[in-house]
Each structure stands twice: as structure tokens, then as C-alpha cells.
Amino acid sequence: MFARFLLSAAVLGLGTGAALAEQVTITLLGVGDVYNFEEEDGRGGFARLNAVARAERAANPNTLYLFDGDMLSPSLMSGFDKGQNTIDLTNIVPFDLAVPGNHEFDFGPENFFEKMKASKYPWAAINITNADGSAIEGLGGVMMKEVAGLKVALIPVAQDTSPQVSSTGDLKFLPTVKTAIAAAEQAIEDGADLVVGVVQTDMVNDRALLASHAFDVILSGDDHSYATAYDGVTAYVETSVDGQFLNPVDLKIDISEKDGKRVIKWTPEFRFIDTADVQPDPETQAMVDKLAAGLDETLGVEIGTTETALDSRRNVVRGEESTMGNLIADAMRAQTGADIALMNGGGIRADRTYDAGAKLTRRDILSELPFGNVTVVTEIPGSQVLGALENAVSQVEKGAGRFAQVSGLTFAYDAAAEPGKRVSEIMVGDVPLDADKLYTVAVNDYILGGGDGYAALGGGRIVTEGVTGALVANDVMAYIEKMGNVAPKVEGRIRKLGQ
Incomplete structure (x- = not known):
């Protein structure tokens, strides 16, 4: 935490003697709690979500597309395929990182492991281990990505109450808040320029994470609501449900040098997207239509x-x-x-x-x-x-x-x-x-x-x-x-x- 304070002090101390070297924009698009493959009342669903993700990446190559939990279940289709439809649909436009939510374990841990292997993107959570504390094969931890010449630490954290609300077997879940903050502070020690929490947890824990000021940005799922906040240190997005309302965050970053040291200063710009105004992605819509036709006949x-x-x-x-x-x-x-x-x-x-x-x-x-x-x-x-x-x-x-x-x-x-x-x-x-x-x-x-x-x-x-x-x-x-x-x-x- 002390190192985090020094960085903040350096940013606040940026003066006229610093030479501006570069301005970059990093876009963070977070989404979570996406269950239903179809739209609802002309809003949400995977076809619109994938369309937005494609558009954001096309508009800014420095975009990170991040999933903060819950898609394998519950849904009408998941009762038949245990969530495989959500993997197939998100594989069309893969995430940069996905965090398992509690509903990823509704059909047991083995089903989640199978779906994780079928994904064309990495899953990660720093607070889930096997019963003996060993790492789970295929489940990553903190991801350090270089974006626009900056080191961005992605801190993936799951909900520690998952064993009480889902079928997690003998998996071990470490405390959400404590584990997340410790990892964020370590990321700063390891040279991260930006620290982004990708978390699946409730708003009580969100507030604790915000108050820690260990993160630059927090993208959170679980509450099925939409919210944004910025307290001058940490930007925050609660990522809605079923991709109905999306909020890309553009980090406007000034990279300069002072006294031989690089200084980074950024401000967030929140953009609101009502997916009712989004044209569905054609490739995804074709898969959605096929899934819907099969369900209609049976159900x-x-x-x-x-x-x-x-x-x-x-x-x-x-x-x-x-x-x-x-x-x-x-x-x-x-x-x-x-x-x-x-x-x-x-x-x-x-x-x-x-x-x-x-x-x-x-x-x-x-x-x-x-x-x-x-x-x-x-x-x-x-x-x-x-x-x-x-x-x-x-x-x-x-x-x-x-x-x-x-x-x-x-x-x-x-x-x-x-x-x-x-x-x-x-x-x-x-x-x-x-x-x-x-x-x-x-x-x-x-x-x-x-x-x-x-x-x-x-x-x-x-x-x-x-x-x-x-x-x-x-x-x-x-x-x-x-x-x-x-x-x-x-x-x-x-x-x-x-x-």
C-alpha cells in the first residue's frame, strides 16, 4: 500500500518541469451476469454484446474485454447443455479474461472445468484453489498485460460465498476482499502501471475494495444492477445483467517524465450504451437463431x-x-x-x-x-x-x-x-x-x-x-x-x- 501511495503522490506532484511525452487511451469493457442467449424486449443477449465488443476493439486496439462472472447458469438452455451455449457464443468474440462467478459451479466443479477447457479465452481467479490449497489446472491468477506500452495488472477475484450458494464441491475459496487487496498491492510492487480488479462479488465487498484505494479500476458483477462511480482515485462499474446496459470506460492517460522517472496520470470517461440501440452481430445472431429454433420445437x-x-x-x-x-x-x-x-x-x-x-x-x-x-x-x-x-x-x-x-x-x-x-x-x-x-x-x-x-x-x-x-x-x-x-x-x- 505504501508503494501505491508513492505513485499517487508522484502523479499529484506533476509540475511544469515535466515534459509531456505521450497520450494514450485504454478502454475497459466489462460485462457479467449474462445468462440468456436471446435478447429480452429488444435489449441484451449475446448477439448485441458481441457486436459492442467487436466495435470497441475496432475503435481502439487498446481495449480489454473482461468478464466478471456468471454465465453457465441459470438459463433455460443451460438446463439442457449445462452452459455450453454460453461458451460457444462467447468464443465468437473471446474475452481477454474471464472470472468464474458462483453460477459457474451450479452443475458442479467438473462441469466448470470442462467448459473452461472449451473456452477460447483464459479463466482466472486468485482466490479459488483445490481442497489442499494447490492451484487448479487451467485456472490462472493475476494477469499482467502490456497495453499501449503500459503494464496493466488484471486482478481476477471470485465470490467467497460461492460454496454457500452453489455446488462447488471441495474447492476452497479464500476471502474475496482481503485476497484482492493483497494482490493489488503486490501488483504495484511488481511494477504495474494500472491495477484493474475484475471481481464477482456483492456491493458490500465492492465498497470495501473501493475504500482500499488499491485499485485504479474495479469492474464488478453479481448484483444484477448498473452503477458507475469515481472518487478521484478508483473508477468503478457494476456491469448490469444480460448485457442490457454496457459501460465502456476510457482511461485518458498522460505519460510524462520528471526527474528521470516516468509519471502516469489518467482520468476516466464513462460511456453508456443501451443495447436496444445496437445492431446484433450477424455471426452470433445466426447461432442464437439456431439455438432458439431447437428450443421452440421442444419447449x-x-x-x-x-x-x-x-x-x-x-x-x-x-x-x-x-x-x-x-x-x-x-x-x-x-x-x-x-x-x-x-x-x-x-x-x-x-x-x-x-x-x-x-x-x-x-x-x-x-x-x-x-x-x-x-x-x-x-x-x-x-x-x-x-x-x-x-x-x-x-x-x-x-x-x-x-x-x-x-x-x-x-x-x-x-x-x-x-x-x-x-x-x-x-x-x-x-x-x-x-x-x-x-x-x-x-x-x-x-x-x-x-x-x-x-x-x-x-x-x-x-x-x-x-x-x-x-x-x-x-x-x-x-x-x-x-x-x-x-x-x-x-x-x-x-x-x-x-x-
Whole structure:
């Protein structure tokens, strides 16, 4: 950090005695959280993203195109190909560097390793190792690139909470912020002229990275939002979602010499691109059209009708009883014969509503359940069911994906109470939950393995193992096809006390 301060002091001390030698522009184009191969409402998608990347490189050869996490999943297509479509589409206009997001591990680490090998660009993350701390083959670290005669250090950092929200196996994740700052400071020691953080992490960590002033630029994904900032030391971009809004940053750099030493001074210029105004890249669009045609044939099949309105909006499935949540949980329980079913709201993804009378298709269900999770039945005592429900509402005020949609039971909770002491009035059918009684509980394999904080589900007798269970999406489709018409209602399964 001391070396970083000396550089800043030298920049600020640039005086009239310095002879201006050169002016260059380096463009940084960051993108993250790109899941869907197609546009949405005429905006985003890989064809428009690739068009922008091509145009930026054509306009300025000193352009770095950087990916800050999350594309292999979740999406409708990834339920079939485990994210290969995103690799094929990004290989058309390769990144200079890609950082794995937590969703790169939704289908397990082996799938990510396969997709990494299929990529025509390098993947890197300085804070992911094998369980024994050794480096992962093919996954790089800090990348020092020479651009316009300058040494640009790219610091690739993944989200350290990935093991809690994805299927990372036994991979080890070091602390995001601490590891990133240490690497940035080391890059300065190693002679970097510019330090760029390419990070997949939430805004809380982003603020900590910004406050460190260890970086010149931070490009961050994960939050699905668009933001820019500059505090006079560090420029920052939160890179939107699905390539809908892009923000190339042009670093206007003066390179001069003073007292025999090179002095670098730069200012950022943020440019806003609404991809609704971008003509799709023809080569990419041809691949997109082929993918879409294949999906339409398979997924356009109608499987039933909903007699009531369905709601899978993110704020609903992560904070209250939802008709879509009830439908999914009911299907899991009906297809397995379990006493209870729990579905984490974060696994319900389409973020939309359906009118009463809507015809439901395979596409609808796979859009809601894109992760490829398997329905598993475990037998656990009521005390663990209580623990699972406490976990479900432990972060409800944050809109966390662990919030549970349920079937076969009802409960109440007090969000104002201390986490772990919020749940009460649990009824299984018409009978109060018995802490010592064994119940069969249908869940998805992700939360059974402790995902989203569901450690309470572990240790039970597995009635249906993952290798023999059906996909959750298949269970729901089969249930709707069997019923013909479904009519889920919000009926008081989950009650928030004080309302």
C-alpha cells in the first residue's frame, strides 16, 4: 500500500518541469451476469454484446474485454447443455479474461472445468484453489498485460460465498476482499502501471475494495444492477445483467517524465450504451437463431392450464408465500409421496406472473427451474425441520434466496426476532410438528447438500438418492400434465407475525 501511495503522490506532484511525452487511451469493457442467449424486449443477449465488443476493439486496439462472472447458469438452455451455449457464443468474440462467478459451479466443479477447457479465452481467479490449497489446472491468477506500452495488472477475484450458494464441491475459496487487496498491492510492487480488479462479488465487498484505494479500476458483477462511480482515485462499474446496459470506460492517460522517472496520470470517461440501440452481430445472431429454433420445437408443448394467477417474482418467492412456490412444492411432495416439501425461493428464477387461465408449457417450467436440480427425499426428525425453517427466514429482510416455499406444513415467523428464534406455530397437516418424530422431506439436492445455509437438512436417511431422483422441473411438469388443470392459491402456509 505504501508503494501505491508513492505513485499517487508522484502523479499529484506533476509540475511544469515535466515534459509531456505521450497520450494514450485504454478502454475497459466489462460485462457479467449474462445468462440468456436471446435478447429480452429488444435489449441484451449475446448477439448485441458481441457486436459492442467487436466495435470497441475496432475503435481502439487498446481495449480489454473482461468478464466478471456468471454465465453457465441459470438459463433455460443451460438446463439442457449445462452452459455450453454460453461458451460457444462467447468464443465468437473471446474475452481477454474471464472470472468464474458462483453460477459457474451450479452443475458442479467438473462441469466448470470442462467448459473452461472449451473456452477460447483464459479463466482466472486468485482466490479459488483445490481442497489442499494447490492451484487448479487451467485456472490462472493475476494477469499482467502490456497495453499501449503500459503494464496493466488484471486482478481476477471470485465470490467467497460461492460454496454457500452453489455446488462447488471441495474447492476452497479464500476471502474475496482481503485476497484482492493483497494482490493489488503486490501488483504495484511488481511494477504495474494500472491495477484493474475484475471481481464477482456483492456491493458490500465492492465498497470495501473501493475504500482500499488499491485499485485504479474495479469492474464488478453479481448484483444484477448498473452503477458507475469515481472518487478521484478508483473508477468503478457494476456491469448490469444480460448485457442490457454496457459501460465502456476510457482511461485518458498522460505519460510524462520528471526527474528521470516516468509519471502516469489518467482520468476516466464513462460511456453508456443501451443495447436496444445496437445492431446484433450477424455471426452470433445466426447461432442464437439456431439455438432458439431447437428450443421452440421442444419447449413449446403445452402441459396444462393454471386456473389461478401464478407469481414467481423475485421479491415474492424470496419473502412470502407464492402461488408458484406452492405449485412447485406441491408437485415435489405429490411426485415423491413425502410428508413435507421445501423449495428455496432462490431456485425459482423466471421472475414473472401468469394470468389465470394461462396455458403452461415446458418452457415456462424450465424457465422457473433452470438449475437442473434433482428432487431428493430425506428422512429427518422434526427438530431438523424446525432448523431448516429457521434458516429459511433467517435473512428474509435481505431478500435471500434461502426463503422457503413449502408444502405439507404451515408456520409463522417474526422477522423482528433474533435469527434462529423466529419460527413458531408449525403444523404438519393438522398436527403440531413433533421434534422427535421422523418426517420424509422432499427437497432439491442443492439445499440437501447445505446450499443456501440449509445445514439442518443433513445427516438424514436418504429415501431417494440424487442419481435415481427426477429433476425438480420434470417433477413439476409431470404433476401439471397429470392434473391437467392446477389452481394454487395463497392459503396461509406462511404467516408473518405482526401483519
